[in-house]
Amino acid sequence: MYKIFSSSLVLIALFCVQGTSAWVAPSGISNRARSEPLHALKIGKNYKPKWKKKETLAEQEGSAAPQEKGITGTINVVFQSGENSISTIANPGTPIRDVATQAGQFIKYGCGKGECGTCAAKCGGQWIKPCIAVIPGDVVPGEDYVIEVKEVKNKAKSSGKFYSFRSFIMGFYNNVLGMFAFVKTRRAAKKNYDERMEFEAMVAKRTAEKKAAKAAKEAAESE
Ligand code: FES
Structure with missing residues (x-):
């Protein structure tokens, strides 16, 4: 339990570090923009998408x-x-x-x-x-x-906006999901490992017992 808790903490710390670095130097923003303070970056409504859907x-x-x-x-x-x-x-x-x-x-x-x-x-x-x-x-x-053809409601017209409120929520949601999945997978792996170790110990014990019985039998026959 302690290990799971500590690994969750490490993941949360990683998430925070990732989030911080995304604020400082998000991909897709020029080097000049990277050195500018956050409020000077063109984000939200001022953000201009890099590409627009090509006209047919x-x-x-x-x-x-x-x-x-x-x-x-x-x-x-x-x-x-x-x-x-x-x-x-x-x-x-x-x-x-x-x-x-x-x-x-x-x-x-x-x-x-x-x-x-x-x-x-x-x-x-x-x-x-x-x-x-x-x-x-x-x-x-x-x-x-x-x-x-099927009717489609949402056609992509341009790339999404950086730092939209939804992108933050979705990013956080994905990270939380990832953490839960990680913890769940680790738990299952640990249970599997413990079961395997238990089985191997039982096999080793029975083998030792058989060997001891065989040795005792051989000793009794030689007398
Ligand atoms: S079957 Fe046409 S896009 Fe997948």
Whole structure:
């Protein structure tokens, strides 16, 4: 118990040190900013994200027809997301992922290799995975190839803010979770170790008893 308590204290101390160093020299802040006092750093509302979501061709060109944007293709593709739909054109064999990006259709991806199902969309009553699927070659001429994608509420537009209140809370929460997990794992490991030691001691005791009995038997026979 004492060991667990002391290891928890060490972890809390580490957490505090980490937190302090994050205040002094957070990653992503220039060397000049590192030497400035905290109140001079551009944090909170003044923080300017380093990157912003890159505009797609569709966003740059607005609502112009696909041909006017330089998109070519023989198949009419329609992306439906809730009440919204976006029409575009594509050639057979083109990855649906690329077609969606060109058309400005947001699709949320996870693994990006057809394993997790995050991007799953419906097409002709069947589920497809846009991250790996391509526009088929057997679409009937003149018919639309309709892909129903899931509605996504939160689209990432920029990197998060440093030092937002939520980031502090989440950081603290994660550290507490980590400490609990550490203590729990150590307890389980200690129990396991004690059981193993107990078993090994029992085996050693029985072996010694057997050896002693064998020696006594041999001594009795030789007399
Ligand atoms: S992103 Fe995982 S299956 Fe498409």
